[in-house]
Amino acid sequence: MEQRDVRALLAAVASGEVTPEQAEAQLRVQPFVDLGYAKLDTQRQRRQGSAEVIYGKSKTPQQICGIVSEMLRRGGTDILVTHLSAQAAEQVRTLAPLDWDELSGLGIVNPDPNRPARGHIVVASGGTSDMPVCEEAARTAEALGNRVTRLYDVGVAGLHRLLANVDVLASARVVIAVAGMEGALASVVGGLVSCPVIAVPTSVGYGANFGGLSALLxxxxxxxxxxxxxxxxxxxxxxFLASRINQMEGLA
Known part of the structure; x- marks a missing residue:
């Protein structure tokens, strides 16, 4: 049941046209749309403050377009699709405006030009090779209404690059530290700032990196x-987590 339908139902209860028991029965209707290959959670925005995000990997372009179409029909904006291939992006673009980033594979369907930019999140990377993961984080946070600053290639192998941006780090409400190899960046940043730090290990590195396991540990x-x-x-x-923290009451 969409938000306008809920309001109409509540107004009917207030006027006496519908009993509370009848309203309760209507509200128990399944809060999702069954598309056959996917069950779109239509209540996610109301429960969590942001709509369902589409994980594009392993979905066909037709499946992605079907989900996007239903979300658009319900007035969706800033619809996030992660791991969106170039082929699928071309098909999605026929449905609505699409802001697609080839580096990260993140797509934002029907972007809102009046989207707010609240608070301050800093995304810092150990190296240039970490940028695909950084951009997924940064663009996700921006699509959710946050102001984002990017500090790329400031890893511990050249610590002076990070220390030259301590003022930027200190102004953040959340820092996302993205690094592969041995993943030391998160600890260094954590020792410099008073805000929460979200560490993201990447699969960047040589053999003993074990596809990111060494950075994770x-x-x-x-x-x-x-x-x-x-x-x-x-x-x-x-x-997504940085957005939640940045927009907590009393912070944003």
């Missing part, structure tokens, strides 16, 4: 307080 074992860790290459998860 380093970040999980960080001695800096206030550092939390998301999964390997999970830029979306970091951007």
């Amino acid at each position: 380093s970040m999980l074992n960080s001695c800096a307080s206030g550092v939390s860790v998301v999964n390997i290459d999970n830029g979306f998860g970091a951007g």
Whole structure:
């Protein structure tokens, strides 16, 4: 049931046209749309403050377009599609305006030109090779209404590059630290700032990096307080969590 329908139902209860029991029965209608291959959660925005995000990997372009079409029909804006291929992006673009980033594979369907930019999130990367994950995090946070600053290639192999931006880090309400190799960046940043740090290990690195496992374990074992860790290459998860923290009441 869409928001306007809920309001109409509540007005009917207030006027006496519908009993509370009848209204309760209507509200129990399944809060999702069954598309056959997907069950779109139509209540996600109301429950969590942001609409369902489409994970594009392993979905066909037709499936992605079907989900997007239903969300557009319901007035959706800033619809996020992660791991969106170039082929699928071309098909989605026939439905609505699409802001697609080839580097990260993140697509924003029907972007809102009046989207707010609240608070301040900094996305810092150990190296240029981490940028695909960084951009997924940064663009996710921006699509959710946050102001984002990018600090790329400021890894610990050249610590002066990071220290030259301490003022930028200090102004952030959340820092996302993205690094592969040994993943030391998160600990260093955690020791410099008073805000929460979200560490993102990436699969960047040589053989003993084990596809990001070494960076993940380093970040999980960080001695800096206030550092939390998301999964390997999970830029979306970091951007989403950073948005939640940045927009907490009293902060944003």
